[in-house]
Amino acid sequence: MSTHIxxxxxxxxxxxxxxxxxxxxxxxxxxxxxDAVCYSEVRGMLGFTGTWNGHHVSAQGSGMGQPSMSIYAxxxxxxxxxxxxxxxxxxxxxxxxxxMRDIIIANGACTDSGINRVxxxxxxxxxxxxxxxxxxxxxxxxxxxxxxxxxxGLLFSSDQFYSTRTELTEPLVQHxxxxxxxxxxxxxxxxxxxxxxxxxxxxxxDHLVTHEETTALEREQTFGEMIEIALRAATA
Ligand code: HPA
Numbered sequence: 001m002s003t004h005i006x007x008x009x010x011x012x013x014x015x016x017x018x019x020x021x022x023x024x025x026x027x028x029x030x031x032x033x034x035d036a037v038c039y040s041e042v043r044g045m046l047g048f049t050g051t052w053n054g055h056h057v058s059a060q061g062s063g064m065g066q067p068s069m070s071i072y073a074x075x076x077x078x079x080x081x082x083x084x085x086x087x088x089x090x091x092x093x094x095x096x097x098x099x100m101r102d103i104i105i106a107n108g109a110c111t112d113s114g115i116n117r118v119x120x121x122x123x124x125x126x127x128x129x130x131x132x133x134x135x136x137x138x139x140x141x142x143x144x145x146x147x148x149x150x151x152x153g154l155l156f157s158s159d160q161f162y163s164t165r166t167e168l169t170e171p172l173v174q175h176x177x178x179x180x181x182x183x184x185x186x187x188x189x190x191x192x193x194x195x196x197x198x199x200x201x202x203x204x205x206d207h208l209v210t211h212e213e214t215t216a217l218e219r220e221q222t223f224g225e226m227i228e229i230a231l232r233a234a235t236a
Contacts, residue, residue, distance in 0.1 A: 002079035004071055005047060005060075007039035012080040013049050013056035015234045017227065018087045020069070020183065022046040022061030024223070028088075029059050032227055045072065055235040062087070066113050066157065066186035073187055077194040084133065084197040086230040087187055090205035090219065091155060091179035094169060098178050098204055100212050101222040102149045103229065105129075105137050106200040110172055111157040111185035119189065127188030130197035133233055137199060140232035146225050148203065153178040155200060157185035166208075179204060199233065201226050 001007060019025055025046045029036035033050025039058075040047040047060040060076065062069040069087075076082040091104060098104065108128045116125050134152070141150045156169060156177040163169075169180065184200040191198030203222045206213045214222070 002075040004042055004045065005040045005075050005079070006042050007047065007080065009080070011039040011049060012047065012060070012076065012082060013058040014081070014083040015055065015057045016076055016082050016085045017057065017059045017230055017234070018062050018073070018085050019059070020062050020064050020089050024088070025059040025061045028227055031224070032231060033057060033059065052231050053235060057231065057234070062183060065182045066115055066159065069183040070115070070186050070190060073190045077190065077196055082196065084234050085187065085191065086133065086234050087183060087198070087200040088223070088226050088230050089181055089183065089200065089202045091181040091202035093179050093204045093207045093209065094156065094173045094177055096209050098151060099149060100204055100207055100214060101218060102151060102204045103141070103146070103222070103226050104155065104179055104202050104204070105134060105141070105150065105152045106155040106184050106202065107134055107152050109155045109157045109184035109188055109200070110177060112168070113157065113159045113185060115186055116189055125189065127185045127192070129188060129199045130191065133197050133199040136236035137201060137229055137233035140229045140236070144225070144228065148222055148225055151178060155184045155202065156180045158182055180208065201230055
């Protein structure tokens with residue numbers, strides 16, 4: 001086992017779906033994976049391994065924010081030799097170009113986080129998705145009958161859910177950021193460092209321009225489409 005994950009070596013699949021909410025990991029296991037087994041409950045951050053269309057796949061909670069997500073991503077890469085992580089999360093739309101329950105496949109992520117500033121000695125690193133996974137996700141989405149619109153674009157990975165300086169996101173939106181979430185920038189950076197594949201797919205759960213919010217039922221239904229895209233892309 002690693003410091004925060006109680007799995008034995010080999011119990012975690014090379015492909016991991018990575019929701020923030022550990023109960024979403026259980027929901028993925030119960031609704032998409034066959035013969036799913038829970039391999040870790042440490043800190044309530046549930047992880048499961050099963051099969052999808054004959055492929056071994058795990059679903060592991062990451063927690064919220066880049067520090068929590070980074071702990072799990074580091075341990076998945078380093079202790080369990082995970083090759084592919086697809087974050088399946090929620091995000092808040094920053095522009096009316098994006099609607100409620102739309103799905104965003106993130107080709108890159110900007111951030112206000114200090115993590116990469118420290119890592120790169122103040123230089124600006126550009127965290128980007130694995131291109132093969134990105135292309136596979138787009139192709140998967142194009143091959144499905146989806147209720148949700150799909151966008152490929154930039155996420156803003158913020159360190160704060162409750163920011164008092166919301167005006168600071170304006171230049172990011174002017175330069176293409178579609179939505180805010182709290183994990184992708186660090187995930188793409190860690191995957192690049194370890195030479196593994198990572199992709200973030202997020203559904204819009206709240207709209208910071210129109211102030212709409214999804215119901216729990218709507219989130220669950222849209223989440224299903226996103227999981228299907230993630231599974232098809234990761235196993236393509
Ligand atoms: N802010 C940050 N992260 C989020 C949001 C938000 O509005 N919605 C979903 N994840």
